[in-house]
Amino acid sequence: MSRQKEFDYDEKLITARDLFWKKGYNATSMNDLVDALKINRSSLYLTYGNKHDLFIKCLNSYNKLKGKEYREAAGSNEDPLTAVKNMVLAVLDVILNDDKTCLVVNSTFELARIDEEVKRILHRQTVWNLEIMEELLHKAKENGTLPIDKDPKAWAHFIMISITSIWYTQQLFSDPKLTRQMADILLETITK
Structure with missing residues (x-):
């Protein structure tokens, strides 16, 4: 008879x-994981696999969580351009109020x-x-709130890369005012 696990899978x-x-993939050792999860090494391997397997599970779990937040921000307004702005503002809120950079940005x-x-997972999530x-x-182009000369595909890429740059700025300079200004410039650019 197999023994019942004495820990919560999702919590660990x-x-x-x-x-x-916090540490990044390469700087995190199996000893770090054993210590942090407070389970023995064999339980860790039996439940989650090796370090890489565990990281992949963590990355997929993170993507699921962020995907939900992203959908909520995108669906937060009937006006599509306002929904885009809400998405940017939701990320800005995380950037300014969380001391960690996005796990997707770090992993990229x-x-x-x-x-x-990892590249396939990140590519799929980004797409x-x-x-x-x-x-x-x-939709914004169809309702006239996005100028007709703006290509939605190119603008989607520009916005996503700009959001990454805002993360980068806050991480390197720890300057909330500058970070907000960059977000404001992005939001102004979207509506012009």
Whole structure:
């Protein structure tokens, strides 16, 4: 008869995710994970797999959470351009009120170039985000709030990359005023 697990799978996954988020994938050791999760090494391997397997589970869990938040921000207004602005403002709120950079941003710069599985996951998540943004921008173009000469696909990419730049600025300069100004410039650019 197999023994019942004495811990909550999702709770430990969140703990591991937060550790990877704080330290990065490469700087997080299996000993760090064992210590943080407070489970023995064999339970960790049996439940989550090796370090890479665990990271992939954490990244997928994070993407699911952020996807939900993204959908909520996108659907927060009937006007599509206002919904886009709400998405930017929701990310800005996280940037200014959380001391961690987005796990997707971290993982993109740390791993996407060298880990094909991570790159596929990040690509899939980004494409999904871009599709939501592009759909909203198409609707804005149709209702006349986005100028006819603006290509929704190019603008969706521009907005997403700009959001990453806002994360970058806050991480490097820790200047909330500058970070807000960058977001304001992005929001003004969207409506011009």
